[in-house]
Amino acid sequence: MELQAYKRLYCLVAVKVVKTLYNDKNFDEGEKMTKKYKTKMEDSFKTKVQLFLFDKAFSWDNSDKNGCNDYYIMSNIETIKKDFKGFEVINEVANLYSSKYYQLNLNSNESKIKHKGKELNIMLIEQRQYFVQKSKEFTEILDALEKEYEDDFKGKFSETDFNKMLEKTTCSYCGISLAQIEELGKNGKLNNKRSDTRGYTLEIDRKLPNLEYSKENCCMACYWCNNAKTDEFSPREFKPIAEGIRRTWNERLKAIGYSKEEIKDVPDPKIWEFDFNKEIIPKTK
Numbered sequence: 059m060e061l062q063a064y065k066r067l068y069c070l071v072a073v074k075v076v077k078t079l080y081n082d083k084n085f086d087e088g089e090k091m092t093k094k095y096k097t098k099m100e101d102s103f104k105t106k107v108q109l110f111l112f113d114k115a116f117s118w119d120n121s122d123k124n125g126c127n128d129y130y131i132m133s134n135i136e137t138i139k140k141d142f143k144g145f146e147v148i149n150e151v152a153n154l155y156s157s158k159y160y161q162l163n164l165n166s167n168e169s170k171i172k173h174k175g176k177e178l179n180i181m182l183i184e185q186r187q188y189f190v191q192k193s194k195e196f197t198e199i200l201d202a203l204e205k206e207y208e209d210d211f212k213g214k215f216s217e218t219d220f221n222k223m224l225e226k227t228t229c230s231y232c233g234i235s236l237a238q239i240e241e242l243g244k245n246g247k248l249n250n251k252r253s254d255t256r257g258y259t260l261e262i263d264r265k266l267p268n269l270e271y272s273k274e275n276c277c278m279a280c281y282w283c284n285n286a287k288t289d290e291f292s293p294r295e296f297k298p299i300a301e302g303i304r305r306t307w308n309e310r311l312k313a314i315g316y317s318k319e320e321i322k323d324v325p326d327p328k329i330w331e332f333d334f335n336k337e338i339i340p341k342t343k
Contacts, residue, residue: 092217092221094220094224094262095217095220095221098215098220098262098271099207099208099211099271101271102211102215102270102271102272103203103204103207103211105147105268105269105270105271106142106145106147106207106270107200107203108155109145109147109151109152109155109268110141110142110145111186111187111190111191112151112154112155112159112183112187113145113151113173113174114126114129114141115178115182115183115186115187116173116174116176116178116183117129117174118186119176120176120178120179120182126186126190127189127190127193130190130193130195130196130199131195132195132198132199135198135199135202138199138202138203139202139203139206142203142206142207143206143210147269147270148269148337149266149268149269149334149335149336149337151173152266152268152269153268153334153335154171154173155268156268158171159171159180159183162180169181171183211270211271214270214271214272214273215271215272215273215276216273219273223262223273223276223277223278224262224278226260226278226325227260228260228278228324228325229260229278229279229280229283229324230263230277230278230279230283230324230325230326230329231263231277231279231280231283231287231293231296231300231303231324231329232280232282232283232300232301232303232304232307232321232324233304233321233322233323233324233325234280234304234307234321235321236258236259236260237318238307238311238316238318238321239257239258239280240258241311241314241316242307242310242311242314243257243258245314247310247313247314250281250282252281256281257280257281260278260279260280261278261279261280261281261284262276262277262278262279263276263277263278263279263283263284263287264276265277265292265293265329265332266292266332266333266334267288267289267290268289277329282303283296283300283303286299286303287299287300292332292333292334293329293330293331293332293333294330294331294332294333295333297330300324304321307321308320308321
């Protein structure tokens with residue numbers, strides 16, 4: 059099977075399994091979570107699972123055919139839970155996963171990845187992740203991990219902090235406010251064809267897209283900045299693009315005679331310090 063085919067299957071399996079975990083029965087009856095908060099929790103869990111499987115693949119040498127399969131079994135669940143809890147999603151691993159592992163061609167001369175003192179063939183890395191997820195016990199393992207991840211997530215991003223973030227009314231990247239977006243829409247200065255679902259509200263964005271959702275890693279963005287930034291750019295890289303978007307907004311606001319002050323800056327200029335080579339919070343290990 060071609061490498062990209064493996065990766066497509068891997069992603070589909072990960073999404074399918076994670077989506078089955080976050081249903082109402084997995085939460086205490088007395089504790090109500092907003093749908094949006096639960097969705098971001100499951101997205102964050104999915105991120106950690108993917109990177110954990112990738113990182114863990116380097117625990118065994120190229121010649122070790124059984125170590126991985128012997129590890130991911132329910133009789134070893136306490137060790138897996140301990141390892142998963144202690145695993146930190148940091149830029150080093152996230153960048154290796156997204157910018158090398160996902161970009162390498164199977165037929166490339168550089169079809170090996172070095173990590174944790176080992177150099178593994180990319181197909182072996184792929185197989186270790188894929189076949190683990192196809193095992194009969196993997197769903198049970200994920201179920202055990204997500205029960206503990208809920209508490210960890212609440213520590214990183216409480217629902218109170220999450221809701222406070224949702225109350226923000228200004229884009230963290232270009233600085234436009236919801237009131238200004240409303241004025242542009244009323245005066246025929248928006249060309250968004252998805253305004254029935256996106257545009258008139260701000261959206262949650264991960265500053266560094268390959269890390270978990272957390273208070274430090276999330277912000278509110280307008281539809282246009284969120285769409286342009288995608289999962290490709292760090293805030294530092296996105297800054298000149300956001301400034302260009304801001305200039306365009308100001309031109310449109312001026313054209314409709316908007317009487318209030320133009321957009322001059324973003325709510326927190328420190329956002330431009332976030333980059334793929336800088337940790338959001340220091341490593342604890």
